Amino acid sequence: MAHLNYHEVAGANPAECGRELGRLFGPVAREYVNEERKCKAWQQRRRDAEVLLSHTARHFPVYVDELQAYADAARIALLDLWTMSVEDELDDEEHEKCTTIITNNGRLIAHNEDWDADSADDICILRRLCGNVTTLELYYYGCPLGRTALSISSLGCVQAINSLSHSDWQEGVPKIVMARALSEVKDLDAELGGLLAIPRSSGFAHNLVDGAGRLTAVECTATKQIVQRPKSPFVHTNHMLHPGLASFNGDPDGKSTFRRYDTACDLARASMEEADLMRRGLSPAEFIIWFRNFFSLQSLQHLTVLPVVSDRTDLQIVHLDGLSFSRSWCMKGLAAALPVNDTRRKLLLRSSMHHLATALPNVVSGNYGGEHWLASFAVYALTIDDIKPLN
Numbered sequence: 001m002a003h004l005n006y007h008e009v010a011g012a013n014p015a016e017c018g019r020e021l022g023r024l025f026g027p028v029a030r031e032y033v034n035e036e037r038k039c040k041a042w043q044q045r046r047r048d049a050e051v052l053l054s055h056t057a058r059h060f061p062v063y064v065d066e067l068q069a070y071a072d073a074a075r076i077a078l079l080d081l082w083t084m085s086v087e088d089e090l091d092d093e094e095h096e097k098c099t100t101i102i103t104n105n106g107r108l109i110a111h112n113e114d115w116d117a118d119s120a121d122d123i124c125i126l127r128r129l130c131g132n133v134t135t136l137e138l139y140y141y142g143c144p145l146g147r148t149a150l151s152i153s154s155l156g157c158v159q160a161i162n163s164l165s166h167s168d169w170q171e172g173v174p175k176i177v178m179a180r181a182l183s184e185v186k187d188l189d190a191e192l193g194g195l196l197a198i199p200r201s202s203g204f205a206h207n208l209v210d211g212a213g214r215l216t217a218v219e220c221t222a223t224k225q226i227v228q229r230p231k232s233p234f235v236h237t238n239h240m241l242h243p244g245l246a247s248f249n250g251d252p253d254g255k256s257t258f259r260r261y262d263t264a265c266d267l268a269r270a271s272m273e274e275a276d277l278m279r280r281g282l283s284p285a286e287f288i289i290w291f292r293n294f295f296s297l298q299s300l301q302h303l304t305v306l307p308v309v310s311d312r313t314d315l316q317i318v319h320l321d322g323l324s325f326s327r328s329w330c331m332k333g334l335a336a337a338l339p340v341n342d343t344r345r346k347l348l349l350r351s352s353m354h355h356l357a358t359a360l361p362n363v364v365s366g367n368y369g370g371e372h373w374l375a376s377f378a379v380y381a382l383t384i385d386d387i388k389p390l391n
Helices: 014-036 042-059 061-074 078-085 117-121 175-183 188-196 243-248 256-267 274-281 284-294 297-303 319-337 343-364 374-383
Strands: 006-011 098-103 108-113 123-130 133-140 150-153 157-163 204-210 215-220 225-228 234-236
Touching: 006 014, 014 061, 014 078, 014 123, 042 061, 042 078, 061 078, 098 157, 098 204, 098 256, 108 157, 157 175, 175 188, 175 204, 175 215, 188 215, 188 225, 204 234, 215 234, 234 256, 274 284, 274 319, 284 319, 297 343, 319 343, 319 374, 343 374
Parallel strands: 006 123
Antiparallel strands: 098 108, 098 234, 123 133, 133 150, 150 157, 157 204, 204 215, 215 225
């Protein structure tokens, strides 16, 4: 199956998958490489990249075999493909902007790549079946190994990546390779220490959630890493969170990372969608008792106030449209679980419809910040099970 922004590949092993990816994305990769070759520093980057490739071959030969298969299928020299892949390692002029939010005890994970409106042309959703392991990821055409944004593996791990600007660098395995390796762990506790002991040239923030919803946050520079197991809600943008890494902070893109972090922390709640989750897990009678103890009428009335989106061209503020949709589907489900004559039922249902009606027109607002993701929220809000009409 293929679509402009969705693709599937399958192979018995990584090399076979790499070959399929090379056939599929070869034209795009050649275009990227040809553009990179115009840079005056291309030959020096190529020499620097070759050093990083040797480290990768030493520690992860399977990945190099995969890239070789990709390069052969795409009709690109392996070193050229590799140099394109590790561009961020060799020239740290770009400041990427991405935000990760993890809440509901690790059961609700949100991640967006909002660093550039043009990134819509550089990224797709890729489903990869390699042997008996399936992954679903946000895949950058310019990074053939993948797993550098958000990935979900049938091995039981979700990984959300946040770029970091740090001051140290050394020869070693690039951060994109470490991201790929961490996305494939079967037992994080058993494997994490060994992976972090491998010399790195630079580092990401790796936010990992296992099948039990347990969150592990790993912040890496080239020479140091700190592993934490924070509770949700948890937010990461593009600066170091742990004080022990503060001295390594590089030059993030102005105040953007801090502004996004503060905004996301304000919006994230430990109980986000918790009531809707409890509705699904408790018997009707148990839920009504729980709900009355959990929410006061005043708290519910507060949730009925529509979020205000002051600027839909702002890639952070526009996420409040998504909040309207998620509130709508939660309120609709909660209303369905309450008695027909319950005042709170009527309040929730009216508010659900109000949030939905207000947010729907913004799916086609003409602004990239919302249009590239809001449709999925709208479809879910519109298609959840209907409830009986109010009496």
